[in-house]
Amino acid sequence: MAKVTADISMSLDGFVTEPDPGGANPLGDDPGRLHDWMFDAKTSTDAEIVDETYARAGAVLIGKRMFDVGVEPWGDPPPFGMPVFVLTHEAREPLPRRGGTMYHFATGGLEAALAEARAAAGDKDVGIWGGANTVTQYLQAGLLDELNLHVVPLLLGSGVRLFDGLDPSRIELTKTRSIDTPRATHLRFSVRA
């Protein structure tokens, strides 16, 4: 059966955005540093991990905040090339983009949004690609099968913290893969909730 996977980049001190996200620069003061490994891959290993992540996913699920800060920089065509479900409270018509991306606005809550994304993904995985709050909600709800944490060798000191407010008492992670490059340590965990 297709999996529900999450992918997120995190600094060594646990932050997923630079300080001041949502300011002039949507990912923070100096957004490049946390995501350089993806967008400006310098090693073939980093590039392969990006390619594999896209190849496995049949649909993407993201939070509303991530959509709001991302929709402009992602442009048209966006990088997804597949249906993207935006978890939101605000009903809205689907927003088509070129190259196979269609933004759908899912207002029925975590499980309903995931069911819609699963249906769209067919036999491929649903990729929950952020932000922190969305990944944490799915993890907490026991709806995540796999967590991919890309640990970037940076200390940020502040920003949005991954896993904030999580009660992990019933969540068990088993590390199933670790690939190291100069720019990130790519850790994969299977999740049992």
Add this chain to the structure above:
Amino acid sequence: MAKVTADISMSLDGFVTEPDPGGANPLGDDPGRLHDWMFDAKTSTDAEIVDETYARAGAVLIGKRMFDVGVEPWGDPPPFGMPVFVLTHEAREPLPRRGGTMYHFATGGLEAALAEARAAAGDKDVGIWGGANTVTQYLQAGLLDELNLHVVPLLLGSGVRLFDGLDPSRIELTKTRSIDTPRATHLRFSVRA
């Protein structure tokens, strides 16, 4: 020249103790999980990393809180087998133990304590072995050459957070080693402050 190195185990969500450190169990509610890779090494790789860490160090430097919770469980002889400098405000006579361990109480501040430990270490390294606050203080002061972070595949949700209150704006880490075992991802960084 001998290096100043730090070693600390951290959960995926950034904690270096289990919830409720200092309660009945000095390292927290369920202390084993964060430090199992050291004390009950199941792979030869984990055991080699422990051995290497001891072999490189000519003296150890720890915080007072860590000393207070550790001194009983470490017993006599303690596992160190070398001089251990305890960063404290309280002057106290050196405390001898069997097997080469002598606890020294360094009251002159970060730099003075480090100078004492360096002198004792000779041409070996000084190992700053915790807790979080002590490691962070040396990192912040630009006195650390190398940081070894043992990232344990656990989510703890609360506890003492490594890097709390750190201003990392002038600290640059370069990853120089990554060794993965089922129980920890052993990351080594050189520090430029």
